[in-house]
Amino acid sequence: MQKKVLLTGDRPTGPLHIGHLFGSLVNRVTMQDDFESYIMIADVQALTDNFNNPDKVRESVLEVAMDNIAAGIDPKKTTIFIQSQIPQIAELTVFFSNLITVNTLRRNPTVKAEIAEKRDLFGSDGESVTYGFLGYPVSQAADITIVRADVVPVGEDQLPMLETTREIIERFHRIYDVNIFPRPEAKLSESPRILGLDGAKMSKSLNNAVYLRDNPEVTAEKIKSAKTDSGSHVSFDPAKRPEISNLVMIYSLIHGIKPQEAVSELATLSYANFKEKLAADLNKYLAPLRAKRAELEAKPHYVKEILEMGRKRVLDKAEETMSLVRAAMKINY
Numbered sequence: 568m569q570k571k572v573l574l575t576g577d578r579p580t581g582p583l584h585i586g587h588l589f590g591s592l593v594n595r596v597t598m599q600d601d602f603e604s605y606i607m608i609a610d611v612q613a614l615t616d617n618f619n620n621p622d623k624v625r626e627s628v629l630e631v632a633m634d635n636i637a638a639g640i641d642p643k644k645t646t647i648f649i650q651s652q653i654p655q656i657a658e659l660t661v662f663f664s665n666l667i668t669v670n671t672l673r674r675n676p677t678v679k680a681e682i683a684e685k686r687d688l689f690g691s692d693g694e695s696v697t698y699g700f701l702g703y704p705v706s707q708a709a710d711i712t713i714v715r716a717d718v719v720p721v722g723e724d725q726l727p728m729l730e731t732t733r734e735i736i737e738r739f740h741r742i743y744d745v746n747i748f749p750r751p752e753a754k755l756s757e758s759p760r761i762l763g764l765d766g767a768k769m770s771k772s773l774n775n776a777v778y779l780r781d782n783p784e785v786t787a788e789k790i791k792s793a794k795t796d797s798g799s800h801v802s803f804d805p806a807k808r809p810e811i812s813n814l815v816m817i818y819s820l821i822h823g824i825k826p827q828e829a830v831s832e833l834a835t836l837s838y839a840n841f842k843e844k845l846a847a848d849l850n851k852y853l854a855p856l857r858a859k860r861a862e863l864e865a866k867p868h869y870v871k872e873i874l875e876m877g878r879k880r881v882l883d884k885a886e887e888t889m890s891l892v893r894a895a896m897k898i899n900y
């Protein structure tokens with residue numbers, strides 16, 4: 568039987584952290600056996616809000632590739648590629664831009680929230696938002712459809728992008744009277760979202776993340792100085808004690824147990840002792856991944872070859888998709 572097609576993407580704006588690991592990488596690794604899998608490094612999308620910082624994007628491309636492979640993505644099973652290396656995605660974005668209204672893009676809750684966060688770039692009221700940033704969901708629709716993906720593993724914040732993608736596909740099919748693309752469905756991760764070490768969203772810009780590439784000493788230091796409350800024993804109550812509960816959540820993810828089980832294992836420990844144990848266990852859990860990552864760092868040529876292989880594979884499929892699209896739109900001169 569023909570395998571279904573899976574595509575997901577990472578914006579290369581920095582190395583990946585344990586939030587990415589538990590939230591998405593672990594799932595990708597399991598799913599790569601059952602799907603024709605693609606992981607796209609979304610450098611073009613990253614540039615929509617980092618156009619003034621191309622070095623950051625450039626440097627992060629290999630980081631993100633290495634993080635994925637170190638976490639267990641097998642280049643034989645999964646095609647890893649760089650978005651900008653597939654010009655057909657840009658071409659398809661232009662055609663798709665006729666099929667969605669500016670008002671729909673303006674209402675996209677994720678885009679809206681991002682515009683509000685990025686005052687320095689887009690103005691205090693979003694009055695300076697660029698055409699490129701407002702339109703990145705259209706480009707994301709092209710990412711997904713260029714390989715004719717069925718399944719798109721993403722976080723909840725990406726659901727509006729999938730809706731836009733389906734709307735564009737439906738219009739395309741209706742207007743040009745074809746049926747080229749499957750209806751792509753989001754696949755939400757089942758593992759609970761973990762927070763940063765200060766209780767806010769885990770994010771590079773907030774400086775509250777444990778990176779896959781951090782060494783054990785840095786990891787231990789970060790866990791030691793993680794925010795907690797004035798309680799004296801470990802408990803799990805995310806509403807009342809979000810920070811300590813988050814640490815318990817990380818512990819339970821490492822050990823594959825429920826937070827309540829973790830609490831009974833840890834009940835006798837002080838916060839300080841729990842943190843020491845958590846740091847040791849996390850370092851142990853990450854050790855094989857970090858060893859693999861160190862190996863990859865020592866041979867960047869190998870990683871570049873994988874990306875080159877990915878480029879070639881996707882290029883063939885993208886050309887196939889574009890012949891169908893150009894024929895449907897009567898621009899196959």
Ligand code: TRP
Pocket residue numbers: 574575576577578607609612707710711719720721725
């Ligand atoms: N927007 C996604 C994110 O910020 C990254 C992404 C780009 C993506 N293209 C994609 C995800 C295509 C899924 C499918 O995480």
